[in-house]
Amino acid sequence: MGHRGWITARCYICSKKLNVVKDTVYYCPKCFSKGHRILYCDADAKRLHYRCPFDGSELKLY
């Protein structure tokens, strides 16, 4: 198990490839604090009204 870095990820909703450096990527601080590394692309974050579908927390820019 190597460190593959945290540069690219996939959107949890649409599986779009995200570049966390270049793209606008959103995450839920609450889910992250629980160890769930769930990311959302810009379009899906907008569709979710910037709310986490699991706990209703406000999504933050990654």
Ligand SMILES: [Zn+2]
């Ligand atoms: Zn997406």
Ligand SMILES: [Zn+2]
């Ligand atoms: Zn959440």
